[in-house]
Amino acid sequence: MNILQITSLLIVLAGAFGAVNYLFLRLPSAIGILVVALVASLTVLGLDALIPSLGMADTARALITGIDFSDTLLEGMLGLLLFAGAMHVKISDLRAQWRLVILMATMGVVLSTTVVGFGFSWLTGMPIMIALVFGALISPTDPVAVLGVLRKANLRKSLETKIAGESLFNDGVGYVVFLVLVALAYPSAAPHGGDDAGVAQFAALLFLQEAGGGALLGIVLGWLTFRVMRLIDDYSLEVLITLGLAFGGYELAVALHVSAPIMAVCAGLLIGDVGAKYGMSEETRRYVDAFWKMVDEILNAVLFLLIGFEVLAVAFTMDTVVIGVMAIALALLARLTAVAVPVLMLRPFRDFSPGIIPIMTWGGLKGGISVALALSLPDDEWKPLILIATYVVVVFSIIAQGLTVARLAERVGREPDLPR
DSSP states (O other), X not given: OOHHHHHXXXXXXXXXXXXXXXXXXXXXXXXXXXXXXXXHHHHHHHHHHHOGGGOHHHHHHHHHHTSOHHHHIIIIIHHHHHHHHHHTSOHHHHHHTHHHHHHHXXXXXXXXXXXXXXXXHHHHOOOHHHHXXXXXXXXXXXXXXXXXXXXXXXXXXXXXXXXXXXXXXXXXXXXXXXXXXXXXXXXXXXXXXXXXXXXXXXXXXXXXIIIIHHHHHHHHXXXXXXXXXXXXXXXXXXXXXXXXXXXXXXXXXXXHTSOHHHHHHHHHHHIIIIIHHXXXXXXXXXXXXHHHHHHHHXXXXXXXXXXXXXXXXXXXXXXXXXXXXXXXXXXHHHHHHHHHHHHHHHGGGSOOOTTHXXXXXXXXXXXXXXXXXXXTSOOSTTHHHHHHHHHHHHHHIIIIIHHHHHHHHHHHSOOOOOOO
16 A cells, blocks of 8 residues: 555544544543554454454554554654644743753653663563663653643643643653663664763763754744744745644754754744744634644544554563553553652742642653654564553553543642742
8 A cells, every 4th residue: 555545544544433432432532543443453353363264453464564653653743743732832831830841851751761661671581771761762751642631621720831841841852862772772773882981972972962953953943934934924824834844844853863853842832932922913823723733633643543553563462461561550650750759859949739749640641652662673582572561551541541630630630820
């Protein structure tokens, strides 16, 4: 199948499964599509086990493996999803919460990676560096899922900004940490020479280049786009310009070997706040906002559809499923550590919203980026186990946590905003 046929099939299935969810399950749209896709995949596997002559599982598996999930997300969808998410977070709100957001997106990612890495190594006997790679790919939260859930919960604005901002930035930082650890865990893939000094220097330069370069590129491109949009008053053209920024900026970041996710977040923040306020008419703001909300919803539906179908490409055994279940507990412990340590560090200096630790812990939803990063790993004896554990954690997170975090937030986090 060519790319147009695959895209058409995915959109048709996303629409059909969305209709099934709307008419019968009534779950949040993206989660409902994932559930229906997962049930359809398991049904295909069950029918194939009962009637092997059908060959349905092999056909479906060939189709799914023919779609490079990792490249599709990391090189295509992720930039648009992060740009769309960042467009709806205001810099002024983020500035008021920047200390916790920065700590959780940096220290929190490192803490989570460390807890998961050492714990997973202890559980499985996996070499510590490879286990830390698993920790890095499972630590980022899914900003699309998180932002979708937040719209269902009546949270204080300050708490909503903390969760949304941290989710956007830890996605980019987690990706950079993953790249650094992959370079250390798989020396043959990295030009650092093999000695300890070369490893440390390579890791530091890679982190600086990826994170710093991505942020700088996003700010520069966002600012240039804003200056151009100030000269134009044509909503259709301005929508097209923002789309060009998201697509072109992401590909430019990839070509320059800087962090494309961080670029997308920084550019989206600038256009969504400064650009919307000073560079767009009221009519243009409405159209740009509606367009990116639609892009967000469509891509989110397709992404969750793909996650549901990926079960066909994963070779499960009872032992690996048990390890996957233990990885869920490990990921939740790591998330609790990543939230609680920064909050407790800052608590003597400022007040926090009620229930911030349980809400941000349970609201740290994992998503497609974790599956994509797991699939992108070099092939070795540990990759199948990492992929299964990642898939189990992601599916549990999206379904169990995604369906209950709004209720938790309403129970422990509802309180009117107070003057600071």
